[in-house]
Amino acid sequence: MLLQTTDIINSMATLAQNDHAGNVVEHATQAVDHAAAGNMKLALLIPALPILGTILMLLCAIFRIKSKLPAFITVACLGGAFVVTVVTWLGMGEHGAQLVFGFDWINFSWADASSEQSFVANFGLYIDRLTLLWMLFVTGLGTLIALYASEYMADDVGTGYCRFFAAFNLFVFAMTCLVMADNLILLYLGWEGVGLCSYLLIGYFYKKPSAVAAAKKAFIVNRIGDLGLALGIMLIFVQFGTVEYAELFPKVEPLVEAFRAGHMDQIPFTVQLIPVLLMIGAFGKSAQLPLYVWLPDAMEGPTPVSALIHAATMVTAGVFLIARMFPVFLVSEWALPVVAWVGTLTALFSATIGMAQFDIKRIMAYSTVSQLGYMFAGLGVMTSTGAAFHVFTHAFFKATLFLCCGAVMHGFAGQLDLRKISGLWNMRGWRIVTIAMLVGSLNLAGFPFTAGFFSKDMIIAESFVTPGYSAIGWILLITAGMTAYYTFRVFFRVFVGPVHFEPGEEYEGDAEGHGDEGDGHGFHPHAPGWAVNTVLGVLAISSLLAVGTYFINTDQHGWVGSMVHDSSAYMSPLYESHGVVEHDASGHVEASSDVRAGGTFFGLNPHGGVLYYVSAAFGLIGIVIAWWLHYAGRTEAATSRADNLALTKGMLARGARGKWFIDEIYDAVIRKPLWVFANVLYWLDQLLIDGLVNLFGWVPRAMGSLIRPTQNGQLHGYAAGMAGGLVVLMVVVWLMSL
Amino acid sequence: MMQTLAQAAYPQAMHDVTLYHYLFVSAGMFVLGLIGFLTRRNMIVMFLCTEMMFQASGLALIAFSRFYLHHTGQAFVIFVLTVAAAEAAMALALVVLLYRKHSSLDGLLFAELRG
Numbered sequence: 075m076l077l078q079t080t081d082i083i084n085s086m087a088t089l090a091q092n093d094h095a096g097n098v099v100e101h102a103t104q105a106v107d108h109a110a111a112g113n114m115k116l117a118l119l120i121p122a123l124p125i126l127g128t129i130l131m132l133l134c135a136i137f138r139i140k141s142k143l144p145a146f147i148t149v150a151c152l153g154g155a156f157v158v159t160v161v162t163w164l165g166m167g168e169h170g171a172q173l174v175f176g177f178d179w180i181n182f183s184w185a186d187a188s189s190e191q192s193f194v195a196n197f198g199l200y201i202d203r204l205t206l207l208w209m210l211f212v213t214g215l216g217t218l219i220a221l222y223a224s225e226y227m228a229d230d231v232g233t234g235y236c237r238f239f240a241a242f243n244l245f246v247f248a249m250t251c252l253v254m255a256d257n258l259i260l261l262y263l264g265w266e267g268v269g270l271c272s273y274l275l276i277g278y279f280y281k282k283p284s285a286v287a288a289a290k291k292a293f294i295v296n297r298i299g300d301l302g303l304a305l306g307i308m309l310i311f312v313q314f315g316t317v318e319y320a321e322l323f324p325k326v327e328p329l330v331e332a333f334r335a336g337h338m339d340q341i342p343f344t345v346q347l348i349p350v351l352l353m354i355g356a357f358g359k360s361a362q363l364p365l366y367v368w369l370p371d372a373m374e375g376p377t378p379v380s381a382l383i384h385a386a387t388m389v390t391a392g393v394f395l396i397a398r399m400f401p402v403f404l405v406s407e408w409a410l411p412v413v414a415w416v417g418t419l420t421a422l423f424s425a426t427i428g429m430a431q432f433d434i435k436r437i438m439a440y441s442t443v444s445q446l447g448y449m450f451a452g453l454g455v456m457t458s459t460g461a462a463f464h465v466f467t468h469a470f471f472k473a474t475l476f477l478c479c480g481a482v483m484h485g486f487a488g489q490l491d492l493r494k495i496s497g498l499w500n501m502r503g504w505r506i507v508t509i510a511m512l513v514g515s516l517n518l519a520g521f522p523f524t525a526g527f528f529s530k531d532m533i534i535a536e537s538f539v540t541p542g543y544s545a546i547g548w549i550l551l552i553t554a555g556m557t558a559y560y561t562f563r564v565f566f567r568v569f570v571g572p573v574h575f576e577p578g579e580e581y582e583g584d585a586e587g588h589g590d591e592g593d594g595h596g597f598h599p600h601a602p603g604w605a606v607n608t609v610l611g612v613l614a615i616s617s618l619l620a621v622g623t624y625f626i627n628t629d630q631h632g633w634v635g636s637m638v639h640d641s642s643a644y645m646s647p648l649y650e651s652h653g654v655v656e657h658d659a660s661g662h663v664e665a666s667s668d669v670r671a672g673g674t675f676f677g678l679n680p681h682g683g684v685l686y687y688v689s690a691a692f693g694l695i696g697i698v699i700a701w702w703l704h705y706a707g708r709t710e711a712a713t714s715r716a717d718n719l720a721l722t723k724g725m726l727a728r729g730a731r732g733k734w735f736i737d738e739i740y741d742a743v744i745r746k747p748l749w750v751f752a753n754v755l756y757w758l759d760q761l762l763i764d765g766l767v768n769l770f771g772w773v774p775r776a777m778g779s780l781i782r783p784t785q786n787g788q789l790h791g792y793a794a795g796m797a798g799g800l801v802v803l804m805v806v807v808w809l810m811s812l
Numbered sequence: 813m814m815q816t817l818a819q820a821a822y823p824q825a826m827h828d829v830t831l832y833h834y835l836f837v838s839a840g841m842f843v844l845g846l847i848g849f850l851t852r853r854n855m856i857v858m859f860l861c862t863e864m865m866f867q868a869s870g871l872a873l874i875a876f877s878r879f880y881l882h883h884t885g886q887a888f889v890i891f892v893l894t895v896a897a898a899e900a901a902m903a904l905a906l907v908v909l910l911y912r913k914h915s916s917l918d919g920l921l922f923a924e925l926r927g
Binding site: 785786787788789790793794797 | 846849850853858919920922923924925926
C-alpha cells in the first residue's frame with residue numbers, strides 16, 4: 075500500500091518535471107540556462123524570508139509583543155536572505171542567467187486565427203550577476219539597517235515597532251520581486267510594492283502633518299513615473315508579445331542590430347517610444363529632474379528608512395530598470411542621451427541646493443538625488459559598469475552617512491540644524507559616529523583612493539571618452555567639487571570644532587531636575603548604543619573595503635564590472651564590431667586601445683589616468699574650501715566664515731536655500747491650476763449634474779404639492795370626498811341617460 | 813303582468829308594495845347614514861352610521877334579489893353581514909385604542925395621515 079502511494083507521488087513528480095521540461099525546451103533557444111540543479115531553487119528563499127518576516131510581524135502585532143523581538147526576527151529573516159543570496163552567488167559559478175520557476179502567477183493563452191498568443195508572467199526569478207549584485211547589497215544593508223533600527227526605534231516598542239518592521243520586511247520582499255523578477259509584471263509588482271512601503275514608512279509618524287504630507291507627495295509623484303512604466307510595459311507586450319526577459323531580449327536583438335547598421339527605418343516608432351516611457355518610470359522612482367521633489371521631503375520618515383529605502387536601495391530601482399532593459403534603450407537614438415543629460419543636470423541642480431541647506435538629513439537627501447544623477451549619467455554614456463559600481467559604493471557610504479545623521483538626530487532630540495550642533499568628536503561616546511561619518515564623507519566627496527572616488531571617476535572618464543559628451547563630463551567634474559564642499563561643510567560644522575549643542579524640537583524640557591532648557595544646558599545628548607555603533611562600524615569598514623572590489627577582475631573593471639559583464643546591461647560587443655560607438659559598456663580596456671575614435675581630455679586619453687588626478691583635484695578643492703569656510707578659525711558653533719561672504723547673501727544663495735523654489739513653482743504651475751480646475755468642475759457638478767438629478771425629483775414633488783391639500787388626514791374630509799364623487803358619478807349617469 | 817310560477821306561490825299580503833318602496837327606504841337609510849357620518853364627530857356614532865349605510869345596501873340587494881328572483885343578491889348579503897360583523901369587531905377595537913391614545917372620541921383629533 076505504502077509502495078503504491080510513493081509510486082503515485084513519483085509519477086506525479088515526473089509529470090510535473092515533464093511539464094517543466096517543456097518550458098526548458100521553450101526557453102533553451104534563448105540561450106538562458108534553466109536552473110537545472112536544486113541549489114538554484116534555494117534562491118526562492120530570498121523573497122520568501124522577508125515575506126515570512128512580514129507575516130511574523132503581523133503575528134507580533136496581533137499578540138501585542140512589547141519587546142524588541144520584532145526587530146530581531148527581522149534581522150534574522152533578512153540575514154537569512156543575505157546568506158541565501160551569498161550562497162546563490164557562490165553557486166552561480168560560470169553560469170549565465172538562470173531562470174528559477176516559483177509558481178504560476180499569471181498565465182493566459184488564447185488562440186488567434188494565425189497563431190497562438192499567450193500572456194505569461196509567472197512568479198519566477200531571473201538570476202544573473204546583475205540581479206545578485208543588487209540583491210547582495212539590498213539584503214546585506216537591509217540586515218544591518220534593521221539591526222540599527224532595533225535601537226533607533228526603541229522609543230516605539232509596543233506601539234509602532236511591529237508596524238515599522240512589518241513595512242520594513244515588506245519593502246525588502248518587494249525589492250526582491252523588483253530585482254529578481256523574470257518578467258516585467260513581477261517587476262511592476264515589486265515596483266509598486268516598494269512605492270507602497272516607502273509611503274507607509276515616510277508616513278510612519280502619522281500624527282505629524284508634515285510626515286503625512288510628505289508621504290502623500292512621494293506616493294503621488296511616484297504615480298506619475300509609474301504611469302510611464304506601466305505604459306512602457308504594455309507597449310513592450312504589444313510590440314514583442316512577451317513580458318519575460320528571456321524571451322524579450324532575443325526579440326530586441328535584431329532591432330539593435332538594425333540600429334547599429336543604421337537602418338533606423340526598420341525600427342518602428344512605437345519601439346522607440348518604449349525606452350522613453352520606461353525612462354519616465356525610472357526618473358520617478360529614482361528622483362530625477364522633473365520628478366525629484368518627493369525625495370527630500372521623504373526625510374520625514376525614520377532615519378533607518380531614509381538610509382535603506384531613500385538612499386541605498388529603492389531609489390536605485392530606476393538605475394536597475396535601465397540597466398536591466400538596456401537593450402531596449404539601445405534601439406532609440408535619443409533615449410540614452412536624454413538619460414545622460416537628465417542625470418547630469420539633476421546632479422548639478424541638486425548639488426547647488428545641497429550646498430545651501432542647513433538640515434543635515436536634507437543635505438544628504440539632495441546629495442542622494444545628485445549621486446543618482448551620476449548613475450543615470452553613467453548609464454547614458456553607456457558605462458553600465460560605472461553606474462552599477464556607483465550604485466554599489468553609494469549604497470554603502472550613503473547608508474553610513476544617513477545612519478550617522480540618524481544617530482545625531484536621535485541623540486540630540488531631533489536636532490538636524492548644522493548651525494546648532496558642533497564638535498561631536500570631543501563629546502563622550504560619539505567617536506565611532508564621527509569616524510563613520512568621516513569615512514562616508516570621504517567616499518562621497520571622492521577623496522582619492524576611496525570607493526566613491528573610483529566609481530565616480532569611472533563615470534566621468536567615460537563621459538569624456540564618449541564623443542559629444544564632454545560637456546557632461548565637465549558638469550560632473552564641477553558637481554564633484556560641489557559635492558565635496560557640501561559633504562565636508564556638514565562634517566566640519568557638526569562633527570569637529572568647538573563643542574556646542576541645542577536640543578531639537580522633540581526635547582520638551584526634562585521635568586526631573588534640569589530646568590533651563592532654553593539654552594540647552596539642561597539637555598544631555600545620549601550617545602548611541604551598541605547596535606548603532608556596531609552597524610556604523612561595519613558599514614564604515616565595508617565602505618572602505620568596497621574600494622577593494624575595484625581591484626578584483628581588473629580586466630573587466632572590478633568585481634562590479636564582472637557582475638555586470640554577462641548581464642543584459644552589457645551590450646558592448648555589438649557596438650565594437652560595427653564601430654558606431656567605439657567604446658563598450660563596461661571596459662575602459664577595449665576603448666583605450668582605440669582612443670583616436672573616442673573623445674579625449676585635452677588631448678590626453680581619459681582612460682590613461684589623467685582624470686584620476688583631475689577629479690581628485692576637484693574633490694580636494696571642495697574639501698579645502700569647506701575647511702576654510704567652516705572650520706578654520708571657527709570659535710563659535712553657529713557662525714562660520716561662510717556667513718560673511720557676499721555670495722551667501724546674494725540672490726544665488728537665497729535661491730539655493732529656497733531649493734530654487736521648485737516646490738513653489740510646481741504649486742503655482744500644476745497644483746493651483748488643478749485646484750482651480752477642480753473647483754470649476756465641482757461647481758459644474760453642483761449646478762449641472764446635481765441640478766439635473768434634483769430636477770427629476772422636483773417635478774413629481776411639485777405635482778404632488780398641487781393635490782396634497784386633499785389629503786388632510788381628516789376622516790370627514792375623505793368621506794365628503796367620497797360622497798362628492800358619488801354625486802358626480804350620479805350626475806354623469808343621469809346626464810348620459812338623458 | 814305575467815307572473816312566474818314562483819311569484820304565484822308567494823302570498824300577496826302587501827299587494828301594492830313594489831320594488832320602488834324598498835329602494836326608497838334603502839336610499840333613505842343610506843343618505844341618513846351618510847349625513848350622520850359627515851356631520852357627527854363621535855367615532856362610535858360615525859361607526860354606527862357606516863353600519864347603517866351597510867344595511868341600506870343590504871336592503872337594496874335583498875329587494876333586487878326578490879324582484880329578479882335570483883339568489884345572488886341574498887347570498888351577497890350574507891357575505892356583507894359577515895364582513896360587517898368582523899369589521900365591527902375591528903372598528904370597535906380600533907376605537908378603543910384611539911380613545912386610549914387621546915382620551916377622546918373626537919374624530920377630528922386623528923389627522924396623522926395629513927399629506
